[in-house]
Amino acid sequence: MKSWIWLLALGCSTPAPEVPTPPPTPAVDVSKYTGIFQGPLPARWDRAGDPALEQKVQLGRILYYDPALSLNNDISCNSCHQLDRFGVDNQPTSPGHQGQRGDRNSPTVYNAAGHFVQFWDGRAVDVEAQAKGPILNPIEMAMPSEPEVIQRLSAKEEYKKLFADAFPGVSDPITYDNLAAAIGAFERRLSTPGRFDKFLGGDGAALTPEEVAGLDLFVSSGCVACHGGTLVGGTMYQKIGVVKPYETADLGRQKVTNAPADEKMFKVPSLRNISKTGPYFHDGSVATLDDAIRKMGEHQLGKTFTDAEVASIATFLGALDGEVDAAYIAKPAIP
Ligand code: HEC
Ligand code: HEC
Numbered sequence: 274m275k276s277w278i279w280l281l282a283l284g285c286s287t288p289a290p291e292v293p294t295p296p297p298t299p300a301v302d303v304s305k306y307t308g309i310f311q312g313p314l315p316a317r318w319d320r321a322g323d324p325a326l327e328q329k330v331q332l333g334r335i336l337y338y339d340p341a342l343s344l345n346n347d348i349s350c351n352s353c354h355q356l357d358r359f360g361v362d363n364q365p366t367s368p369g370h371q372g373q374r375g376d377r378n379s380p381t382v383y384n385a386a387g388h389f390v391q392f393w394d395g396r397a398v399d400v401e402a403q404a405k406g407p408i409l410n411p412i413e414m415a416m417p418s419e420p421e422v423i424q425r426l427s428a429k430e431e432y433k434k435l436f437a438d439a440f441p442g443v444s445d446p447i448t449y450d451n452l453a454a455a456i457g458a459f460e461r462r463l464s465t466p467g468r469f470d471k472f473l474g475g476d477g478a479a480l481t482p483e484e485v486a487g488l489d490l491f492v493s494s495g496c497v498a499c500h501g502g503t504l505v506g507g508t509m510y511q512k513i514g515v516v517k518p519y520e521t522a523d524l525g526r527q528k529v530t531n532a533p534a535d536e537k538m539f540k541v542p543s544l545r546n547i548s549k550t551g552p553y554f555h556d557g558s559v560a561t562l563d564d565a566i567r568k569m570g571e572h573q574l575g576k577t578f579t580d581a582e583v584a585s586i587a588t589f590l591g592a593l594d595g596e597v598d599a600a601y602i603a604k605p606a607i608p
Contacts, residue, residue: 300477300478301472301477301478301480301485302477303472303473303475303476303477306472306473306488306492307473309492309497309501310473310501310502310503310505311473311502311503312473312474312503313466313470313471313473313474313503314384314387314464314465314466314470314503314504314545314595315387315464315503316462316464316466317461317462317464318386318387318461318462318464319458319461319462320458320461323458324441325438325439325440325441326458328435328438328439329439329440329454329455329458329459330455330458330459330462331435331439331605332435332436332438332439332455332458332459333455333456333457333458333459333460334459334602334605335435335605335606335607335608336350336452336455336456336459337349337350337351337356337456337459337460338350338351338604338605338607339607339608340352340607341425341426341429341607342408342414342416342422343370343408343413343414343415343416344370344414344415344416344417345370345371345415348369348370348413348414350382350404350407350456351604352367353367353369353379353407353413354379354381354382356382356463356597356602357597357602358549359381359383359465359546359549359550359597360380360381360382360383360385360463360546360550361379361380361381361549361550362379363550363551363552364379364552364557365378365552365556365557365558366378366379366556366557367379369410369412369413369414369415370411370412370413370414370415371415373412374412375410375412375413376523376556377393377523377555377556377557378393378552378553378554378555378556378557380393380542380550381545381546381550382460382463383463383464383465383545383546383595383597384463384464384465384504384507384543384545384546385400385403385460385463385543386399386400386457386460386461386463387464387503387504387507387543388504388507388508388540388543389507389508389509389540390540391403392406392540393525393539393540393542393555394525394526394528394529394538394539394540395510395526395529395540396529399457400456400457400460400461401453401454401456401457402453403457404452404453404456404457404460405449405453408422409422419449422449422452423447423448423449423452426447426452427447429608430608431608432447432608433447435608436451436455439451439455462601463601463602464595465545465546465594465595465596465597466595466596467592467593467594467595467596468480468592469592469593469595470595472592473503480589480592481592483585483588484588484589484591484592485589486585486588486589487585487586487587487588487589487590487592488589488592490582490585490586490589491586491589491590494570494574494576494578494586495574496569496573496574496586499511499541499573500541500543500544504543504544504545505543505544505545505593506541506542506543506544506545507540507541507542507543508541509540509541510526510535510538510539510540510541511538511539511541511573512525512536512537512538512539513525513537513538513539513554513555513572513573514537514572514573515572515573516571516572516573516574516575517571517572517575518572519537519568519572521537521555521556523537523555523556524536524537525537525538525539525555526538526539539555544590544593545593545595546593546594546595547562547590547593548562548587548590548591548593548594549594551565553565554568562587562590563583563584563587566578566583566586566587566590567583570582570583
Protein backbone atom coordinates (compact mmCIF):
# COMPACT_ATOMS: atom_id res chain seq x y z
CA MET A 274 0.00 0.00 0.00
CA LYS A 275 1.78 3.08 -1.26
CA SER A 276 -1.27 5.23 -1.75
CA TRP A 277 -0.11 7.68 0.94
CA ILE A 278 2.86 8.52 -1.32
CA TRP A 279 0.48 9.40 -4.11
CA LEU A 280 -1.52 11.49 -1.72
CA LEU A 281 1.60 13.41 -0.69
CA ALA A 282 2.68 13.81 -4.29
CA LEU A 283 -0.68 15.05 -5.49
CA GLY A 284 -1.49 17.28 -2.56
CA CYS A 285 -4.84 17.97 -1.02
CA SER A 286 -6.86 18.31 -4.18
CA THR A 287 -6.87 14.55 -4.80
CA PRO A 288 -10.29 12.97 -4.54
CA ALA A 289 -10.56 10.72 -1.49
CA PRO A 290 -9.42 7.15 -2.18
CA GLU A 291 -12.31 4.86 -2.83
CA VAL A 292 -13.57 3.09 0.27
CA PRO A 293 -15.73 0.07 -0.38
CA THR A 294 -19.32 1.04 0.51
CA PRO A 295 -21.77 -1.50 1.97
CA PRO A 296 -24.45 -2.55 -0.49
CA PRO A 297 -27.33 -0.04 -0.30
CA THR A 298 -30.45 -1.17 1.54
CA PRO A 299 -33.27 -1.33 -0.97
CA ALA A 300 -34.85 2.12 -1.18
CA VAL A 301 -38.35 2.44 0.23
CA ASP A 302 -40.86 3.47 -2.40
CA VAL A 303 -42.43 6.38 -0.55
CA SER A 304 -44.95 7.12 -3.26
CA LYS A 305 -47.13 4.20 -2.20
CA TYR A 306 -47.84 6.00 1.09
CA THR A 307 -48.48 9.49 -0.22
CA GLY A 308 -51.96 8.59 -1.42
CA ILE A 309 -52.88 7.69 2.16
CA PHE A 310 -51.07 10.46 4.06
CA GLN A 311 -51.11 13.07 1.31
CA GLY A 312 -47.78 14.69 2.12
CA PRO A 313 -45.66 16.47 4.74
CA LEU A 314 -47.27 18.50 7.50
CA PRO A 315 -47.80 22.16 6.59
CA ALA A 316 -45.60 24.53 8.61
CA ARG A 317 -48.70 26.54 9.50
CA TRP A 318 -52.42 26.82 8.82
CA ASP A 319 -52.47 30.64 8.61
CA ARG A 320 -55.54 32.47 7.40
CA ALA A 321 -54.31 34.21 4.29
CA GLY A 322 -54.51 37.90 3.46
CA ASP A 323 -54.24 39.48 6.90
CA PRO A 324 -51.69 42.32 7.01
CA ALA A 325 -51.69 42.32 10.85
CA LEU A 326 -51.20 38.57 11.17
CA GLU A 327 -47.84 38.77 12.97
CA GLN A 328 -49.36 41.12 15.56
CA LYS A 329 -52.30 38.74 16.05
CA VAL A 330 -49.94 35.80 16.56
CA GLN A 331 -47.95 37.77 19.12
CA LEU A 332 -51.14 38.81 20.99
CA GLY A 333 -52.46 35.24 20.79
CA ARG A 334 -49.29 33.88 22.36
CA ILE A 335 -49.67 36.27 25.32
CA LEU A 336 -53.37 35.45 25.79
CA TYR A 337 -52.60 31.73 25.58
CA TYR A 338 -50.32 32.03 28.60
CA ASP A 339 -52.38 34.60 30.54
CA PRO A 340 -54.15 33.28 33.66
CA ALA A 341 -56.18 36.51 33.72
CA LEU A 342 -58.57 34.66 31.40
CA SER A 343 -59.66 32.57 34.40
CA LEU A 344 -61.87 33.65 37.28
CA ASN A 345 -59.26 33.07 39.99
CA ASN A 346 -56.35 34.26 37.86
CA ASP A 347 -54.75 30.85 38.19
CA ILE A 348 -55.47 28.90 34.97
CA SER A 349 -54.33 29.61 31.43
CA CYS A 350 -54.75 27.64 28.23
CA ASN A 351 -51.23 26.41 28.90
CA SER A 352 -52.29 24.82 32.23
CA CYS A 353 -54.07 21.99 30.43
CA HIS A 354 -52.34 22.23 27.05
CA GLN A 355 -48.71 22.65 28.07
CA LEU A 356 -46.72 23.73 25.08
CA ASP A 357 -43.48 22.29 26.42
CA ARG A 358 -45.21 18.92 26.94
CA PHE A 359 -46.51 18.36 23.44
CA GLY A 360 -49.63 20.37 24.21
CA VAL A 361 -51.08 18.19 26.96
CA ASP A 362 -50.82 17.67 30.74
CA ASN A 363 -50.60 13.86 30.56
CA GLN A 364 -53.54 13.45 32.95
CA PRO A 365 -56.71 11.45 32.19
CA THR A 366 -58.77 14.60 32.79
CA SER A 367 -57.52 18.06 33.72
CA PRO A 368 -58.08 20.11 36.85
CA GLY A 369 -59.86 23.37 36.05
CA HIS A 370 -61.52 25.99 38.27
CA GLN A 371 -61.08 24.98 41.92
CA GLY A 372 -59.64 21.66 40.85
CA GLN A 373 -62.84 20.47 39.14
CA ARG A 374 -62.43 17.92 36.37
CA GLY A 375 -64.56 17.31 33.31
CA ASP A 376 -65.11 13.89 31.82
CA ARG A 377 -62.94 14.28 28.74
CA ASN A 378 -59.21 14.10 28.19
CA SER A 379 -57.39 17.28 27.08
CA PRO A 380 -56.23 16.73 23.51
CA THR A 381 -53.08 18.36 22.24
CA VAL A 382 -53.20 21.82 20.67
CA TYR A 383 -50.29 20.91 18.37
CA ASN A 384 -51.52 20.49 14.81
CA ALA A 385 -55.11 20.92 16.04
CA ALA A 386 -55.63 23.78 13.58
CA GLY A 387 -55.33 21.20 10.80
CA HIS A 388 -58.25 19.07 12.05
CA PHE A 389 -61.53 19.26 10.17
CA VAL A 390 -63.34 20.26 13.38
CA GLN A 391 -62.40 20.87 17.03
CA PHE A 392 -63.17 18.94 20.24
CA TRP A 393 -63.71 15.20 20.57
CA ASP A 394 -67.26 15.71 19.33
CA GLY A 395 -66.57 18.39 16.75
CA ARG A 396 -68.76 21.03 18.36
CA ALA A 397 -66.49 23.91 17.25
CA VAL A 398 -65.67 24.45 13.59
CA ASP A 399 -62.16 25.83 14.01
CA VAL A 400 -59.56 26.89 16.57
CA GLU A 401 -61.00 30.40 16.71
CA ALA A 402 -64.48 29.14 17.62
CA GLN A 403 -62.94 26.62 20.03
CA ALA A 404 -61.01 29.24 21.99
CA LYS A 405 -64.24 30.89 23.16
CA GLY A 406 -65.33 27.78 25.05
CA PRO A 407 -62.90 27.07 27.90
CA ILE A 408 -62.77 30.66 29.19
CA LEU A 409 -66.49 30.64 30.03
CA ASN A 410 -66.71 26.96 30.96
CA PRO A 411 -67.58 26.87 34.70
CA ILE A 412 -65.29 23.91 35.39
CA GLU A 413 -62.40 25.15 33.26
CA MET A 414 -61.52 28.85 33.42
CA ALA A 415 -64.93 29.86 34.84
CA MET A 416 -65.17 33.48 33.73
CA PRO A 417 -68.79 34.56 34.31
CA SER A 418 -69.38 36.32 30.97
CA GLU A 419 -67.78 37.73 27.84
CA PRO A 420 -68.10 41.37 29.06
CA GLU A 421 -66.23 40.47 32.22
CA VAL A 422 -63.36 39.01 30.21
CA ILE A 423 -63.24 42.15 28.07
CA GLN A 424 -63.39 44.39 31.13
CA ARG A 425 -60.42 42.61 32.66
CA LEU A 426 -58.28 42.88 29.54
CA SER A 427 -59.32 46.50 28.91
CA ALA A 428 -58.07 47.49 32.35
CA LYS A 429 -54.50 46.83 31.18
CA GLU A 430 -52.76 49.46 29.07
CA GLU A 431 -50.55 46.85 27.39
CA TYR A 432 -53.59 44.99 26.07
CA LYS A 433 -55.05 48.22 24.64
CA LYS A 434 -51.93 48.60 22.54
CA LEU A 435 -51.58 44.92 21.64
CA PHE A 436 -55.20 44.68 20.43
CA ALA A 437 -54.95 47.98 18.55
CA ASP A 438 -51.84 46.70 16.73
CA ALA A 439 -53.41 43.33 15.95
CA PHE A 440 -56.72 44.82 14.76
CA PRO A 441 -55.72 48.09 13.11
CA GLY A 442 -58.39 50.61 12.13
CA VAL A 443 -60.99 49.17 14.53
CA SER A 444 -62.40 51.62 17.08
CA ASP A 445 -62.97 49.07 19.88
CA PRO A 446 -60.50 46.30 19.17
CA ILE A 447 -60.79 44.51 22.52
CA THR A 448 -63.69 42.16 21.82
CA TYR A 449 -64.33 38.51 22.60
CA ASP A 450 -64.28 37.64 18.90
CA ASN A 451 -60.92 39.35 18.46
CA LEU A 452 -59.49 37.58 21.50
CA ALA A 453 -60.49 34.26 19.95
CA ALA A 454 -59.11 35.31 16.54
CA ALA A 455 -55.73 36.13 18.10
CA ILE A 456 -55.49 32.88 20.05
CA GLY A 457 -56.47 31.02 16.88
CA ALA A 458 -53.82 32.82 14.84
CA PHE A 459 -51.20 31.70 17.38
CA GLU A 460 -52.47 28.09 17.36
CA ARG A 461 -52.41 27.96 13.56
CA ARG A 462 -48.62 27.83 13.72
CA LEU A 463 -48.33 25.05 16.30
CA SER A 464 -47.09 22.54 13.76
CA THR A 465 -44.63 19.76 14.68
CA PRO A 466 -42.89 18.48 11.55
CA GLY A 467 -40.61 15.49 12.07
CA ARG A 468 -39.01 12.49 10.42
CA PHE A 469 -42.29 11.20 9.05
CA ASP A 470 -42.56 14.41 7.02
CA LYS A 471 -39.09 13.92 5.56
CA PHE A 472 -40.26 10.44 4.67
CA LEU A 473 -43.48 11.65 3.06
CA GLY A 474 -41.42 14.28 1.29
CA GLY A 475 -39.59 11.47 -0.53
CA ASP A 476 -36.70 10.51 1.77
CA GLY A 477 -37.32 6.80 2.26
CA ALA A 478 -34.34 6.55 4.63
CA ALA A 479 -35.91 8.98 7.12
CA LEU A 480 -37.64 6.04 8.85
CA THR A 481 -35.82 2.95 10.10
CA PRO A 482 -36.67 -0.42 8.52
CA GLU A 483 -38.49 -1.33 11.78
CA GLU A 484 -40.58 1.82 11.56
CA VAL A 485 -41.43 1.12 7.93
CA ALA A 486 -42.45 -2.42 8.92
CA GLY A 487 -44.77 -0.93 11.56
CA LEU A 488 -46.13 1.51 9.01
CA ASP A 489 -46.88 -1.37 6.66
CA LEU A 490 -48.74 -3.19 9.42
CA PHE A 491 -50.63 0.01 10.26
CA VAL A 492 -51.68 0.25 6.62
CA SER A 493 -52.44 -3.44 5.98
CA SER A 494 -54.41 -3.82 9.24
CA GLY A 495 -56.80 -1.07 8.17
CA CYS A 496 -55.92 1.64 10.71
CA VAL A 497 -55.62 4.06 7.81
CA ALA A 498 -59.30 3.72 6.93
CA CYS A 499 -59.79 6.19 9.77
CA HIS A 500 -56.32 7.52 10.63
CA GLY A 501 -55.28 8.87 7.24
CA GLY A 502 -54.16 12.21 5.83
CA THR A 503 -51.12 14.21 6.85
CA LEU A 504 -52.27 14.31 10.49
CA VAL A 505 -52.83 10.51 10.59
CA GLY A 506 -56.36 11.35 11.72
CA GLY A 507 -58.37 14.51 12.25
CA THR A 508 -60.39 14.18 9.03
CA MET A 509 -63.62 12.41 10.05
CA TYR A 510 -65.95 11.15 12.78
CA GLN A 511 -66.11 7.46 13.58
CA LYS A 512 -67.86 5.33 16.13
CA ILE A 513 -65.80 3.89 18.97
CA GLY A 514 -66.65 0.19 18.89
CA VAL A 515 -67.47 -0.09 15.23
CA VAL A 516 -66.82 -3.86 15.16
CA LYS A 517 -66.98 -4.83 18.83
CA PRO A 518 -69.06 -2.60 21.17
CA TYR A 519 -67.05 -0.30 23.41
CA GLU A 520 -68.28 0.57 26.89
CA THR A 521 -68.48 4.30 27.53
CA ALA A 522 -71.14 6.54 29.03
CA ASP A 523 -70.07 9.38 26.71
CA LEU A 524 -72.48 9.73 23.79
CA GLY A 525 -69.90 11.66 21.78
CA ARG A 526 -71.24 13.47 18.75
CA GLN A 527 -74.81 12.53 19.64
CA LYS A 528 -74.63 15.14 22.41
CA VAL A 529 -74.22 17.77 19.70
CA THR A 530 -76.63 16.54 17.02
CA ASN A 531 -79.15 14.48 19.05
CA ALA A 532 -79.09 12.01 16.15
CA PRO A 533 -79.14 8.38 17.35
CA ALA A 534 -76.78 7.48 14.50
CA ASP A 535 -74.14 9.69 16.14
CA GLU A 536 -74.05 7.71 19.37
CA LYS A 537 -70.43 7.16 20.47
CA MET A 538 -69.15 8.91 17.36
CA PHE A 539 -65.96 10.85 18.00
CA LYS A 540 -63.54 12.78 15.88
CA VAL A 541 -60.82 10.34 14.85
CA PRO A 542 -57.84 11.83 16.69
CA SER A 543 -54.60 12.71 14.96
CA LEU A 544 -51.80 10.31 15.90
CA ARG A 545 -49.05 12.93 15.52
CA ASN A 546 -46.86 12.90 18.69
CA ILE A 547 -49.10 10.17 20.06
CA SER A 548 -46.28 8.53 22.04
CA LYS A 549 -46.08 11.75 24.08
CA THR A 550 -49.74 12.61 24.64
CA GLY A 551 -51.12 9.81 26.79
CA PRO A 552 -53.25 8.75 28.51
CA TYR A 553 -55.55 7.91 25.61
CA PHE A 554 -59.12 7.98 24.31
CA HIS A 555 -61.77 10.63 24.89
CA ASP A 556 -61.89 9.95 28.62
CA GLY A 557 -58.18 9.31 29.16
CA SER A 558 -59.05 5.84 30.45
CA VAL A 559 -56.38 4.00 28.46
CA ALA A 560 -53.01 4.41 30.13
CA THR A 561 -50.54 3.09 27.58
CA LEU A 562 -50.07 3.36 23.85
CA ASP A 563 -49.74 -0.42 23.57
CA ASP A 564 -53.13 -0.84 25.18
CA ALA A 565 -54.66 1.81 22.90
CA ILE A 566 -53.33 -0.05 19.85
CA ARG A 567 -54.66 -3.37 21.16
CA LYS A 568 -58.09 -1.89 21.86
CA MET A 569 -58.23 -0.26 18.42
CA GLY A 570 -57.44 -3.61 16.81
CA GLU A 571 -60.14 -5.33 18.81
CA HIS A 572 -62.97 -2.76 18.74
CA GLN A 573 -62.39 -1.02 15.41
CA LEU A 574 -61.05 -3.85 13.27
CA GLY A 575 -62.00 -7.11 14.98
CA LYS A 576 -58.32 -8.10 15.16
CA THR A 577 -56.39 -9.52 18.09
CA PHE A 578 -52.82 -8.34 17.66
CA THR A 579 -49.89 -10.34 19.00
CA ASP A 580 -47.48 -8.54 21.33
CA ALA A 581 -45.00 -8.34 18.47
CA GLU A 582 -47.58 -6.70 16.22
CA VAL A 583 -48.51 -4.19 18.90
CA ALA A 584 -44.82 -3.40 19.39
CA SER A 585 -44.32 -2.98 15.66
CA ILE A 586 -47.21 -0.52 15.30
CA ALA A 587 -45.98 1.33 18.40
CA THR A 588 -42.55 1.62 16.80
CA PHE A 589 -44.11 3.24 13.75
CA LEU A 590 -46.26 5.56 15.88
CA GLY A 591 -43.08 6.68 17.68
CA ALA A 592 -41.83 7.93 14.32
CA LEU A 593 -44.77 10.37 14.33
CA ASP A 594 -43.07 12.40 17.07
CA GLY A 595 -42.22 15.81 15.68
CA GLU A 596 -40.29 18.85 16.72
CA VAL A 597 -41.60 21.68 18.82
CA ASP A 598 -40.32 25.15 17.92
CA ALA A 599 -38.93 26.29 21.29
CA ALA A 600 -38.57 29.92 20.23
CA TYR A 601 -42.16 30.08 18.99
CA ILE A 602 -43.64 28.76 22.23
CA ALA A 603 -41.34 30.71 24.59
CA LYS A 604 -43.51 32.20 27.31
CA PRO A 605 -43.88 35.94 26.74
CA ALA A 606 -44.14 38.62 29.43
CA ILE A 607 -47.74 38.70 30.67
CA PRO A 608 -49.22 42.23 31.04
C1 HEC B 1 -59.09 22.94 32.47
C2 HEC B 1 -58.38 22.41 31.32
C3 HEC B 1 -58.44 23.19 30.03
C4 HEC B 1 -58.18 24.53 29.81
C5 HEC B 1 -57.84 25.60 30.83
C6 HEC B 1 -58.28 24.73 28.39
N1 HEC B 1 -58.57 23.55 27.76
FE1 HEC B 1 -58.62 23.22 25.79
N2 HEC B 1 -59.43 21.42 26.10
C7 HEC B 1 -59.59 20.81 27.32
C8 HEC B 1 -60.39 19.61 27.16
C9 HEC B 1 -60.79 18.66 28.27
C10 HEC B 1 -60.71 19.52 25.79
C11 HEC B 1 -61.58 18.45 25.12
C12 HEC B 1 -63.04 18.75 25.46
C13 HEC B 1 -64.02 18.08 24.55
O1 HEC B 1 -63.64 17.62 23.48
O2 HEC B 1 -65.20 18.04 24.90
C14 HEC B 1 -60.05 20.66 25.14
C15 HEC B 1 -60.05 20.88 23.77
C16 HEC B 1 -59.28 21.87 23.16
C17 HEC B 1 -59.01 21.95 21.74
C18 HEC B 1 -59.48 20.98 20.68
C19 HEC B 1 -58.38 20.08 20.20
C20 HEC B 1 -58.90 18.93 19.38
O3 HEC B 1 -58.12 18.04 19.02
O4 HEC B 1 -60.10 18.87 19.10
C21 HEC B 1 -58.24 23.08 21.55
C22 HEC B 1 -57.69 23.60 20.24
C23 HEC B 1 -58.07 23.70 22.84
N3 HEC B 1 -58.69 22.93 23.79
C24 HEC B 1 -57.45 24.92 23.07
C25 HEC B 1 -57.57 25.61 24.27
C26 HEC B 1 -57.31 27.03 24.42
C27 HEC B 1 -56.87 27.97 23.33
C28 HEC B 1 -57.52 27.33 25.74
C29 HEC B 1 -57.45 28.69 26.43
C30 HEC B 1 -58.39 29.69 25.93
C31 HEC B 1 -57.89 26.08 26.40
N4 HEC B 1 -57.95 25.08 25.47
C32 HEC B 1 -58.10 25.94 27.77
C33 HEC B 1 -59.08 21.28 28.51
C34 HEC B 1 -58.72 22.60 28.74
C1 HEC C 1 -63.16 2.75 12.31
C2 HEC C 1 -62.23 3.85 12.55
C3 HEC C 1 -60.93 3.56 13.26
C4 HEC C 1 -60.01 2.57 12.96
C5 HEC C 1 -60.07 1.51 11.89
C6 HEC C 1 -58.91 2.79 13.88
N1 HEC C 1 -59.17 3.85 14.69
FE1 HEC C 1 -57.94 4.54 16.15
N2 HEC C 1 -59.40 5.81 16.76
C7 HEC C 1 -60.63 5.96 16.17
C8 HEC C 1 -61.48 6.79 17.00
C9 HEC C 1 -62.92 7.20 16.73
C10 HEC C 1 -60.71 7.12 18.13
C11 HEC C 1 -61.17 7.91 19.35
C12 HEC C 1 -61.78 6.93 20.30
C13 HEC C 1 -62.14 7.48 21.66
O1 HEC C 1 -61.46 8.37 22.13
O2 HEC C 1 -63.09 6.99 22.27
C14 HEC C 1 -59.40 6.50 17.93
C15 HEC C 1 -58.34 6.60 18.83
C16 HEC C 1 -57.09 6.06 18.63
C17 HEC C 1 -55.97 6.24 19.49
C18 HEC C 1 -55.94 7.12 20.74
C19 HEC C 1 -55.71 8.57 20.33
C20 HEC C 1 -55.76 9.55 21.47
O3 HEC C 1 -55.33 10.68 21.28
O4 HEC C 1 -56.22 9.21 22.56
C21 HEC C 1 -54.91 5.53 18.98
C22 HEC C 1 -53.52 5.42 19.53
C23 HEC C 1 -55.41 4.87 17.79
N3 HEC C 1 -56.73 5.23 17.61
C24 HEC C 1 -54.66 4.03 17.00
C25 HEC C 1 -55.23 3.19 16.04
C26 HEC C 1 -54.54 2.08 15.43
C27 HEC C 1 -53.11 1.68 15.71
C28 HEC C 1 -55.42 1.50 14.58
C29 HEC C 1 -55.24 0.24 13.78
C30 HEC C 1 -54.90 -0.94 14.57
C31 HEC C 1 -56.64 2.26 14.65
N4 HEC C 1 -56.50 3.27 15.56
C32 HEC C 1 -57.79 1.98 13.92
C33 HEC C 1 -61.04 5.39 14.97
C34 HEC C 1 -60.39 4.34 14.36
